[in-house]
Amino acid sequence: MILIHCPYCDEQRPGLxxxxxxxxHIARPxxxxxxxxxxxxxxxxxxxxxxxxxxxxxRHIHGCARFFNAVRDTVSDKFELTxxxxxxxx
Amino acid sequence: MADTPVRxxxxxxxxxxxxxxxxxxxxxxxxxxLRARDAALLEKVTGLKLPRKIGEVVGETVCLGxxxxxxxxxxxxxxxxxxxxxxxxxDIAERALTLTLSGPAAARVIxxxxxxxxxxxxxxxxxxxxxxxxxxxxxxxxxxxxxxEVWRSFAPWLWTALTxxxxxxxxxxx
Numbered sequence: 001m002i003l004i005h006c007p008y009c010d011e012q013r014p015g016l017x018x019x020x021x022x023x024x025h026i027a028r029p030x031x032x033x034x035x036x037x038x039x040x041x042x043x044x045x046x047x048x049x050x051x052x053x054x055x056x057x058x059r060h061i062h063g064c065a066r067f068f069n070a071v072r073d074t075v076s077d078k079f080e081l082t083x084x085x086x087x088x089x090x
Numbered sequence: 091m092a093d094t095p096v097r098x099x100x101x102x103x104x105x106x107x108x109x110x111x112x113x114x115x116x117x118x119x120x121x122x123x124l125r126a127r128d129a130a131l132l133e134k135v136t137g138l139k140l141p142r143k144i145g146e147v148v149g150e151t152v153c154l155g156x157x158x159x160x161x162x163x164x165x166x167x168x169x170x171x172x173x174x175x176x177x178x179x180x181d182i183a184e185r186a187l188t189l190t191l192s193g194p195a196a197a198r199v200i201x202x203x204x205x206x207x208x209x210x211x212x213x214x215x216x217x218x219x220x221x222x223x224x225x226x227x228x229x230x231x232x233x234x235x236x237x238x239e240v241w242r243s244f245a246p247w248l249w250t251a252l253t254x255x256x257x258x259x260x261x262x263x264x
Contacts, residue, residue, distance in 0.1 A: 008156050009144045014205035016220050062220045064144050064155035
């Protein structure tokens with residue numbers, strides 16, 4: 001089983017306790033009504049989907065219930081590191 | 091005519107006794123979910139001492155998350171609700187019920203469905219986790235004493251899963 005380090009619990013926890021929540025560091029536009037359809041589409045749907053190092057959000061839903069960010073390799077499925085939500089991109 | 095409130099329990103009142111473990115329904119108790127950004131303020135409002143590390147247990151109070159605690163008390167107890175303060179004290183007494191597992195095989199029975207390394211958990215310790223697909227609050231009080239708090243609607247299934255695991259365990263070498 002994959003073990004994921006929760007930055008809030010500060011423990012390695014089984015992957016079953018976590019839920020994936022998409023790409024990280026996508027800021028909601030400050031003024032959504034000023035956006036063109038193309039810009040809104042980019043915000044809603046267009047993702048980096050890299051091969052390799054990927055910043056993504058996870059939620060420790062069956063634990064402390066917190067969202068946090070993780071860097072995971074999409075090829076090897078190895079978690080490089082996890083850090084608290086709100087911290088800058090690592 | 092006033093309706094008489096009737097409490098029906100979704101699992102048997104009689105303990106299930108196996109060679110290495112006894113699984114029983116604990117008596118109903120009062121439970122509160124406590125939320126606050128400022129733990130010190132919540133302590134002032136409730137008069138409780140709150141553990142600050144996730145998983146830590148102080149008396150009947152458990153730290154579940156960075157701003158979330160659970161506390162329990164005997165049925166009928168009350169707690170100040172902190173109205174007007176930036177805290178949330180929510181009565182969740184009837185949301186969950188508690189099963190107790192005691193005996194030398196208790197950890198192995200829980201490990202049948204729980205992905206945590208149950209035998210190596212410290213005690214006292216409590217944390218939300220999963221038992222197969224069901225979210226539970228797993229608490230270890232002693233080497234061979236655990237409690238599992240589960241939402242009522244999942245309780246019949248969890249009771250069946252735990253007693254089945256305990257029955258299977260009797261046929262395995264220790």
